[in-house]
Amino acid sequence: MSTDFQQGRRNLGARLRELRTEAGLTGKQLAARLGWQPSKVSRLENGRQTATVADLEAWANALEATGVLSELKGRLRGLETAYRSWKRHLAAGHRAVQEASALREAQTKTIHVFESGIIPGLFQTPEYARGVLADVSDRIGSPRDIEAGVRARMQRQEVLYRPGRHFHALIWEGALHVARCAPEAMAAQLDRLCGVIGLDTVTLGVIPFGVRTHFSPKHGFWIMDERLVVVETWNAELWLDSTDDVALYRRIWNLMAASAIYEHKAHRLITRARDQFTRP
Known part of the structure; x- marks a missing residue:
């Protein structure tokens, strides 16, 4: 996996964490809203898992921050341009x-x-x-x-x-x-x-x-x-x-x-x- 891809995924995760903290929620609280395991929230925020479009939509909706959804999707498109898993591709x-x-x-x-x-x-x-x-x-x-x-x-x-x-x-x-x-x-x-x-x-x-x-x-x-x-x-x-x-x-x-x-x-x-x- 390319270093650029890893850094881009970490940057996206940091942005997701920033949105969560701005909303005043802990990782566990956000996970409860989303119906996810807290570990998934942690993996996304720490850049250990690549978000999907559905993940980003759910995240933005749960934080009532749909105004940033286009930004988040743009960041994800940048990742997918550089790294295309064969399963998705x-x-x-x-x-x-x-x-x-x-x-x-x-x-x-x-x-x-x-x-x-x-x-x-x-x-x-x-x-x-x-x-x-x-x-x-x-x-x-x-x-x-x-x-x-x-x-x-x-x-x-x-x-x-x-x-x-x-x-x-x-x-x-x-x-x-x-x-x-x-x-x-x-x-x-x-x-x-x-x-x-x-x-x-x-x-x-x-x-x-x-x-x-x-x-x-x-x-x-x-x-x-x-x-x-x-x-x-x-x-x-x-x-x-x-x-x-x-x-x-x-x-x-x-x-x-x-x-x-x-x-x-x-x-x-x-x-x-x-x-x-x-x-x-």
């Missing part, structure tokens, strides 16, 4: 998330990508994407609109063929060997990845096993036009837009790019990985 299904990603990518001219354990979504085949989204749905407990999500992900890939776009992608070699679908589908996915190398809009590098590096492949990230970094973790998607954060991730990406191989060397490495999925 996927509440409306995979299609909605893919369509939101497509809109963000359509508004971006240059994307720098690093993935350590998965083929980037813009390069995925339908079978591979189906396996990935099904795994996410099982893990998060999100709606299983898998086919709608796959179709939307395939539509996202149209941006690869638009002039004036540039996609600089780096993949850790391990991602080529992680089977997210049946062997024949994995072979087809790696064929697709080889085909991507020939696109005018794409520069694809693979970071081989055993190469000397100055970094650890902790997690994947996407840098959008040098203004936003999108980081996916197990439980959430983080949006980092501070100048320092963007600059740090770009420096890391540059270090990774220096360790990668490209063009025919990358093609040979991908082909060797493909062969393991076609052996009898």
Whole structure:
């Protein structure tokens, strides 16, 4: 979880505490009005739990302070912009998330990508994407609109063929060997990845096993036009837009790019990985 998110949640909690004390109520008294356990009031005020819109509405109504509700909701929106738990993010299904990603990518001219354990979504085949989204749905407990999500992900890939776009992608070699679908589908996915190398809009590098590096492949990230970094973790998607954060991730990406191989060397490495999925 990002430090900015934690600080923002603490700031919101401090504001909720301020409103309660101004109303002359103790935490226990407010909890009784709300029908909550006192521990929930404490967690919200101390920034240990993220409030929902319903929580904020109940808080403001209980304190007869509905005039500050728009302010509180604005603070919460700021938190949700930076930190989106997958459970909330996927509440409306995979299609909605893919369509939101497509809109963000359509508004971006240059994307720098690093993935350590998965083929980037813009390069995925339908079978591979189906396996990935099904795994996410099982893990998060999100709606299983898998086919709608796959179709939307395939539509996202149209941006690869638009002039004036540039996609600089780096993949850790391990991602080529992680089977997210049946062997024949994995072979087809790696064929697709080889085909991507020939696109005018794409520069694809693979970071081989055993190469000397100055970094650890902790997690994947996407840098959008040098203004936003999108980081996916197990439980959430983080949006980092501070100048320092963007600059740090770009420096890391540059270090990774220096360790990668490209063009025919990358093609040979991908082909060797493909062969393991076609052996009898």
